[in-house]
Amino acid sequence: MTADAFRIECERDLRIVRASVFSHWSEADLERYVQTVDPILKKQRGRHGVARLLVDRRLAPVQSQAIHEKLRTAALLYLHPKDALALLVDKALVRLQLKRGIGQARTELFTEEPAAMEWLLAHVA
Numbered sequence: 001m002t003a004d005a006f007r008i009e010c011e012r013d014l015r016i017v018r019a020s021v022f023s024h025w026s027e028a029d030l031e032r033y034v035q036t037v038d039p040i041l042k043k044q045r046g047r048h049g050v051a052r053l054l055v056d057r058r059l060a061p062v063q064s065q066a067i068h069e070k071l072r073t074a075a076l077l078y079l080h081p082k083d084a085l086a087l088l089v090d091k092a093l094v095r096l097q098l099k100r101g102i103g104q105a106r107t108e109l110f111t112e113e114p115a116a117m118e119w120l121l122a123h124v125a
Contacts, residue, residue, distance in 0.1 A: 005029040008036050010044075016052045016120055017044060021060035025067050030074070038078045051083040052120045056113075058090045082106070084123035086116040 006029070007020045017040050025033070041051040063071070079085055085107040106123060110116035 006033055006036075008040060010040065014052075014117070014121065015044065015048050016054055016117070017041060018054045018056065020056045024061055025063055025071075027067070027070070030067055030070055033071075034074045034078065041078060041083070045080065045083070049082070050123065051080070052086075052123060053079070053083065054086045054088060054113075054116055054120060056088045058088055079107075082123075084120050086110055086120050088113055088116050 005021070005023050005025055007022070009018045009020075010016075011018060017037065019033070019037060023029075037053070041053065044051040075085070083106060087107070087109050088111070089109060090111055108116075108119055110119070
């Protein structure tokens, strides 16, 4: 498990949960991420009716196919239909990997943070 594999922050004024990803993930990293982010998203839904998640992958390498598939499956479980997920990327390979895995209606890829924030803030319950 990598201690600095990710960081989760809540931007309370904007009602957005920000997850920053920094390294290759092991299965333990993935499990720790899901166990950390899921209760935060539940709390956001309880307070605001919807969860908005910004995942910043700009500093992250391409993940293994196994980790990517497990993360996609986990996202399908912890994200609800009204939630909004903005994926912030800058590497072409990461963009291609994530684009193939998008299945939720309210999920978009962005290369610029202001555009991702604007899109997230436009989504209400």
